[in-house]
Amino acid sequence: RAKRDGRNAYRFFTSEMQAQSARALLLENALRRALERGQLSLHYQPQFSLDADGESRVVGAEALLRWHHPELGWVSPAEFIPIAESSGLILPIGEWVLVEALSQLRRWDDAGLPELSMAVNLSAVQFRHDDLPQLVERVLGELGMPAERLELELTEGAAMDNPAVAITVMNELHARGVRLSIDDFGTGYSSLSYLKKFRVSKLKIDQSFVRDLTDDAEDRAIVDAVIRMAGALGLQTLAEGVETEGQLAFLRRQGCLAVQGYLFSRPLPAEAFVEFVRAGALATV
Ligand code: C2E
Ligand code: MG
Numbered sequence: 001r002a003k004r005d006g007r008n009a010y011r012f013f014t015s016e017m018q019a020q021s022a023r024a025l026l027l028e029n030a031l032r033r034a035l036e037r038g039q040l041s042l043h044y045q046p047q048f049s050l051d052a053d054g055e056s057r058v059v060g061a062e063a064l065l066r067w068h069h070p071e072l073g074w075v076s077p078a079e080f081i082p083i084a085e086s087s088g089l090i091l092p093i094g095e096w097v098l099v100e101a102l103s104q105l106r107r108w109d110d111a112g113l114p115e116l117s118m119a120v121n122l123s124a125v126q127f128r129h130d131d132l133p134q135l136v137e138r139v140l141g142e143l144g145m146p147a148e149r150l151e152l153e154l155t156e157g158a159a160m161d162n163p164a165v166a167i168t169v170m171n172e173l174h175a176r177g178v179r180l181s182i183d184d185f186g187t188g189y190s191s192l193s194y195l196k197k198f199r200v201s202k203l204k205i206d207q208s209f210v211r212d213l214t215d216d217a218e219d220r221a222i223v224d225a226v227i228r229m230a231g232a233l234g235l236q237t238l239a240e241g242v243e244t245e246g247q248l249a250f251l252r253r254q255g256c257l258a259v260q261g262y263l264f265s266r267p268l269p270a271e272a273f274v275e276f277v278r279a280g281a282l283a284t285v
């Protein structure tokens with residue numbers, strides 16, 4: 001019996017795996033044409049600074065990639081980004097994201113929004129690519145956008161993959177005035193000794209630590225430790241995935257000065273983002 005169950009389980013698993021790789025192949029082929037067919041877009045999630053007097057203010061946006069396929073519908077970045085990375089498509093797509101996000105920032109400036117920063121996610125593949133600092137410099141130059149307005153988000157994995165290369169690339173970006181932050185901080189294998197060698201200005205505390213903040217004493221200890229360590233190293237912290245007043249209250253108390261999350265706003269299409277900022281949404285929180 002056990003053997004039979006085992007075999008059935010194995011068969012089931014195999015066909016599931018086959019279905020998965022068939023979907024991956026389908027997505028890869030569709031993704032190859034997504035850019036030229038105008039299926040990719042960016043949504044923007046507001047990022048807030050927390051002031052001492054308990055106010056919050058939009059200070060920037062994180063650009064988040066969206067893909068709508070006519071037959072497949074919306075495909076999640078969690079599903080298509082890994083495919084874009086393994087196929088190399090992330091290079092042209094990532095360049096498009098950078099250009100589109102900074103062009104949007106230019107349009108917001110022209111429309112009279114306050115001076116915001118734009119955070120753009122970078123894949124490890126882009127980070128390892130020789131041209132990155134030159135590409136960033138060229139795009140900023142073409143759009144006449146000061147480098148200080150751009151913040152590049154990098155995961156620990158991308159930085160730790162090859163720390164020596166990471167340090168060189170970070171120095172080159174830093175020399176051009178671009179800021180770097182570590183995304184999903186705490187979920188990768190962090191070598192703390194590298195944190196002081198990496199030219200980063202911000203740690204984004206991963207939402208997995210924020211989620212249960214009000215019930216889980218260990219998560220509170222971790223978040224508290226990250227905020228203190230960052231402070232001691234002269235780094236800023238931003239907490240991701242803030243969904244409740246309770247989480248926000250804890251983060252404020254511990255001295256976290258920046259947040260983003262559904263409590264404030266979901267990622268928004270560009271026009272809705274403008275309305276959100278204009279409405280002075282700080283009044284709600
Ligand atoms: P990330 O950079 O850590 O982005 C945060 C993710 O959390 C986003 O998911 C965002 O929509 C979601 N989020 C924001 N606030 C909340 C909240 O309060 N609660 C919950 N549950 N979730 C929240 P999204 O847009 O699906 O993106 C997933 C990941 O895909 C991103 O994680 C990033 O790693 C990657 N990604 C997205 N856009 C790009 C891109 O342009 N380039 C690259 N290389 N990666 C991207
Ligand atoms: Mg990010």
Ligand code: MG
Pocket residue numbers: 183184204206207240
């Ligand atoms: Mg993150």
Ligand code: MG
Pocket residue numbers: 183184
């Ligand atoms: Mg993430």
